[in-house]
Amino acid sequence: MNRQAILDVLNSLKVVDMNGGDDAYLLVDNSEEVRQKLNAVGVTEDVIQRYGDDDSFCVLALAFGEKYADGYEKGKFVLWGPIDDEFRDRVLNGEGTAMDAERLLRALEPEVFGKTEHWIVWDNEDGLIGTYESYDDALKDYENAKSAVERYVREEGEFSTDEEVIIAKIQKHFYSHDTEKAVMKYDEDDNEVPTGDTYWDFTEDDYTKR
Template identity: 50%
Template sequence: MDRQAKQAILDVLNSLEVISHQDGEMANAFVRNTPENVAALNNVGISVETIKKHGDDEAFCIFSIAADLEIADYNRGEKLYLFGPVDDELRNRVIDGEGDAIDAERLLRLLEPELFD
C-alpha cells in the first residue's frame, strides 16, 4: 500500500468520533460500529471483515485496525499519524535542538526501530 492510500485511510479513521480512549502501552480508541462509520471505511478499502476483526456489533478499535494494516507510525491522544521517511528538515530540527519531543521520538523510531519492538 502506498503512502497516499495509507494517509487516506488514516484520515477517515481520525475523522470518526471516538467514544472510548486509553493511552499508554495498551492504547486504544473505540468508535461506534454504525452503518455510516462502516461505509466511510469501506469507501477507502477497509472491509467489513477487517472492522469486525477489531471490535463487535457495538464498537471497533481504530488503533487496532491501523496496527493490523501497518498504516500508522504513531498515535497521540485519539489520533493516528503517518510520518514517512526521515527527511533533512526533521534531522536538522532535532540536531539543532529546535524540535519537540515528538520530533525526537519520530527520528529515533525511524533510525532505531528495533528499540520499539
C-alpha cells in the same frame, strides 16, 4: 491503498470510549455509516470486524495492526515523512518532537533499542491475517485463527483438507509506499503548483540487520 485517506477517515470518527496506558484503546461505533466511510477508502468489513464486535471496534488497534498509521500525536493518527536532511536539522536544532528524536535515534543507532522482530499470521481462509512487531500479539491471532479452523471442522463434521494456519518470522519485507513528495505541474501562468498527487516508490526492510 491510500494510507492518508484512511487516516483522515479514522481521525474524523467520534470516539465513544477510550483508555490509556498499557491497555490503551479508542472505541467507535460499529455503525453502517462508519463502515461505509471506511469501505470507501479501502478498509474492508473483514478488517473492521477483526478489531471489535457488532457494537464497536478499536480504531487504535486497527490503525496500527493494519500498518495504516506510523504514530498517534495530539489525538490524531499520523504518517511519518522521510528521514531527510530537513528532518535531521529540525531534530538537531531542537524543533522536533520527542517522537521525532526517537525516530532519528532508531535510524542512527538501532542497537540502542535492541533487534527488531516482525511476524506474520496466515491462514487458508483469509490469507494474510496481519503483520506484527510483537510476538505475543501475533501468537494471539494465531491461536484465534486455530480455534476458528477447529470450530469450523467441528460444525461441518468433516475436513476440507485445506485447513492451515501459520505464524512466521519476517526476514525481509519489500513493498510500495507513498514518499509524500508532491507531484508538480505548471498552471496557466507558468507557475509550478502541486497536483494533489504524490510520488510512490519501493522500499525494503531487512530485519536480519537490525
